[in-house]
Amino acid sequence: MLTRLSVLASRISGAFNGRALDQDFDREVESHLAMMADDYRRRGMSEEEARRTARLRFGGPTQTREDQHDRRGLPLVETALQDVRYALRTLRRNPGFTFVVILTLAVGIGAVTSMFTVVRAVLLRPLPYTQPDRLIEISETNPLKGWTHAVAAPANVADWRARNTVFTDIAGYIGVDNRGASQMQRFLSVNGEPQPVNGIATTGNLFDVLGVRPLLGRTFTWSETFDGNDRVLVLSYGAWQSVFGGDPGIVGREVVLSGRSMTVVGVMPRDFFFPNRSAQFWASMGVKPDVFVRMRRPHWLTTVARLRPGVSLVQARDQMTAIATELERAYPDTNTKMGVRLEPLHDIMAADARPTILMLFGAVAVLFLIVCANVASLQLGRGASRMREIAVRRALGAGRxxxxxxxxxxxxxxxxxxxxxxxxxxxxxxxILLRAAPSALPLFATPRIDLPVLMFAAALAIVAPVVFGLAPALSTSSVDRLAERAESGSRRTTVARDLLVVFEVGLSVVLVVGSMLFIRS
Structure with a gap:
């Protein structure tokens, strides 16, 4: 085993250090020939005869060098390196073509890679909370009312909290419309100047359920959900910076929110958002406790729960369905046919954005295909000018x-x-994407170039040559004689380029029509 590894290591080293090894081998051969010639001179031969006899006895140095070369290297790697060196020389001889192709491919691969960063940030990255896979959104259903995903009645939420054994806790919030955008706009007065801000009102346990800690100060307590203890405010990092200039003494500061005096108790980290990036503050709900537990007709509370360790989503659904059945029997006037729906929070937050993002990703994928077709057309045109070179290489023995x-x-x-x-x-x-994206877009992480994105771009770089390079390579290498190329090859190239143009135009029409329909929708 060690011997095989040693041989492999020697071959790998030889593949990348061939020139130095060749020089060492040549010196060794010359030294050996000199010693043999000296021996023959001592036997009485002349200088010229001694050298000739030594070379005859030793054998051809060129053949010996080739035999040694085959034993020490990796032929496949060496051939690939030769191809790369030849390709570099060829591309340097035609800088205009090289520049246009590289720039065209950069636009196509860059667009797809850039869109993939958004796909990864919204659809593939986990939520920026503690154990995000344990977070569940609970909504209410009612076939009599046509509800499939409705916000909950506060009293039902209170009963869920009291009766369940599958969640560590259940929190709620209000102030988000059905598109996920914050609709609770208030005016935050700073030095007497009101500034518009968006936010949501929450139960006191929301941040505990999400499992996040503030950057400064603290978050809410459950008692601060209710009227009398509700004059507390938590700021987003962005609001802290833009409205208060990053004041380090912001915690405990009295502010006026739409005419109501509030105390800032905390500031959240830079990368925290909930339920979307438009939320600049979180205020306690301020509802009376006895009213909260009696509200079964109005439905205005969006709920988030955290599964207990070891509890599956299926188990939680079964128990919550049983609790909904109990509430239906206990409160037939308000809870008839009232059911519950449990879904992973990530799926809910990304649901509205998923079709749009996938459509945009499909659009840039079409753009990438157009780019590949364009480059293939350029490759075919360039192949026509390289036929003499190809014919010479075929004549010298290069196979197809x-x-x-x-x-x-x-x-x-x-x-x-x-x-x-x-x-x-x-x-x-x-x-640019962050500035252009709507605030309701749930970017669970800042789009950035990381290792998975680099691997995706590398995959594109490998796939692209197959898409745009294989057909031109087969076409260019298929002609044995220049005369054949002059008579029939040019016609085949013209037909192939015409087909590529039709393909590009067709994809462009699809892209334009799809974009117009997307804008109208």
Whole structure:
């Protein structure tokens, strides 16, 4: 086993240090020939005869060098390195073509990569809370009223909290419309100047259920849910910076929120948001305790719960369905046919954004295909000008497989350079995306270039040459003689380029029509 590893290591080293090893081998051969010639001179031969005899006895140095070269290296790796070096020389000889292709690929790969950062931030990243997979949204259903996902009645929530054994706690909040945007706008007076801010009113245990800690101060307590203890306010990091200038003494400061005196008790971290990025403050709900437990007709409370350790979503659904049945028997006037629906909080928060984001991702994927078709057309045109080069290489013994591999290596090199530039373009877009995105878009993390995104871009860089480079490579390498190329090859190239143009136009029409329909909707 160790011997095999040693041989493998030696071959790998030889593949990347071939020139130095060749020089060492040449010096060793010359030294050996010199010693043999010296021996023959001592036997009485002349200088010229001794050298000739030594070379005859030793054998051809070139053949010996090739045998040693085959034993020490990795032929596949060495061939690939030769292809890369040849591709670099070829691309340097045609800088205009190289620049246009790299820039075109950068736009396509950069657009897809940039959109993937948004897909990852909204659909793939977990919520920025403690154990986010344990967070559940509970809504009410009622076929008699046509409800499939309705906000809850406060009294029902109070009974859920008292009767369940599957949740550590259940919290609620108000102030969000059916599109997820904050509709609770207030005016926060600072130095006598009112500034409009958006926020939500919550039960005192919301932050505990989410499992988040403030950057400064504290959050609410359950008792602060109710009237008399409700003049407390928690600020978002953005509101703390923009409205109060990042005042480190903000905790305990008295402010006026729409004519009502409030005390700032905490500031949340920079990356915290709930239920969306438009929320700038969280105020305690301020409802009377006896009223809260009697409200069964009005439904205005959105609820969030945290599963106990070891409890599955199925178990929680079963128990909450049983509790809903008990409440229906106890309060037939208000709870007839009233059921519950439990869904992971991540799915609920991303539900409205998912179709839009997937549609946009599909649009940039179509753009990527258009880019690949455009580059393939350029490759076909360039192939027509390289037929003499290809014919010479075929005449020298290069097989079609080797030529296709060489042409695909050039395409892969172009794709990698385009991907590198595309990643640089994508890295500059998160700030633009954040400014352009609606505030209700649930960005669970700032779109950024990280390892999964780099792996995605690398996959695009590998797929792209197959999409835009394989057909031109097969077409360019298929002609054996220049005469055949002049008579039939050019016609095949023209037909192929015309088909690519039709393909590009078709995809462009799909992209434009889809964009118009998306804007209208």
């Amino acid at each position: 497989t080797r030529l296709v591999r060489q042409l695909l290596t050039e395409a892969l090199l172009l794709s990698c350079l385009g991907a590198a530039l595309g990643i640089a373009l994508a890295a500059a877009t998160p700030a």
